[in-house]
Amino acid sequence: MVLSESVRAEIKKWMDLYPAGRQRSAILPALYVIQREFGYCQVDAQNELAEMLELEPAEVGAVVDFYHMFHTEPKGEYHVEVCTNVPCMLRGAGKCMHEFEEKLGIHHGETTADDKYSLDHMECLGSCGTAPMVSVTERKTGQIRYFEELDAPEAVQKVLDLIAAGKAFKTLERWTPSGDPKLDGKAAGPYRIGGMEPRYLTARVLRRTATRSTPILPMAAMRRQSAC
Numbered sequence: 670m671v672l673s674e675s676v677r678a679e680i681k682k683w684m685d686l687y688p689a690g691r692q693r694s695a696i697l698p699a700l701y702v703i704q705r706e707f708g709y710c711q712v713d714a715q716n717e718l719a720e721m722l723e724l725e726p727a728e729v730g731a732v733v734d735f736y737h738m739f740h741t742e743p744k745g746e747y748h749v750e751v752c753t754n755v756p757c758m759l760r761g762a763g764k765c766m767h768e769f770e771e772k773l774g775i776h777h778g779e780t781t782a783d784d785k786y787s788l789d790h791m792e793c794l795g796s797c798g799t800a801p802m803v804s805v806t807e808r809k810t811g812q813i814r815y816f817e818e819l820d821a822p823e824a825v826q827k828v829l830d831l832i833a834a835g836k837a838f839k840t841l842e843r844w845t846p847s848g849d850p851k852l853d854g855k856a857a858g859p860y861r862i863g864g865m866e867p868r869y870l871t872a873r874v875l876r877r878t879a880t881r882s883t884p885i886l887p888m889a890a891m892r893r894q895s896a897c
């Protein structure tokens with residue numbers, strides 16, 4: 670048995686939140702508990718969870734494989750996930766990933782020999798307005814922090830310096846290089862939700878469209894033009 674009594678009790682608490690007969694709905698929080706405990710969703714733990722939830726092991730395995738946030742192998746002390754989805758890609762996510770690969774001496778999908786860093790791709794992390802960005806998870810605490818506006822090699826180096834100095838998780842608020850000139854892990858504040866607020870995004874779109882040579886017409890005007 671790999672699931673300890675305390676882990677089972679925690680999973681049971683999640684199961685009790687659902688109506689009778691729907692305990693299988695607790696699968697996502699239960700897998701999160703397992704991942705926090707072991708650092709990944711190991712197969713023996715998945716099988717024991719399947720028994721608790723009265724599911725087939727393959728059903729639990731299918732959920733683990735479907736969600737990018739669940740891992741089937743151990744990750745390093747710091748798990749760096751570079752968002753390479755389209756908005757981040759357009760703002761230099763490829764270069765950002767390359768910088769991490771160079772500086773850590775590994776490729777994405779790998780862990781450093783000292784087990785300190787793992788590097789992976791990630792899909793949109795909801796911080797497109799401050800792209801390119803990475804999410805870093807600290808294994809011993811399970812804490813996650815966003816590091817944003819990493820569009821220069823120096824910015825990537827600063828993130829790694831902060832982690833090495835043990836200052837990266839003093840707060841979990843968003844971090845940018847310009848918001849932390851003294852490099853002590855300070856948040857970029859005042860806090861906002863990763864640059865996704867409509868006003869912030871709209872401001873960027875308007876800046877962009879203002880430089881276009883062809884004006885963007887409202888739909889009604891376009892319909893009128895094509896009818897002529």
Ligand code: FES
Pocket residue numbers: 752753754755756757758792793794795796797798800802
């Ligand atoms: S595309 Fe990277 S945060 Fe959305």
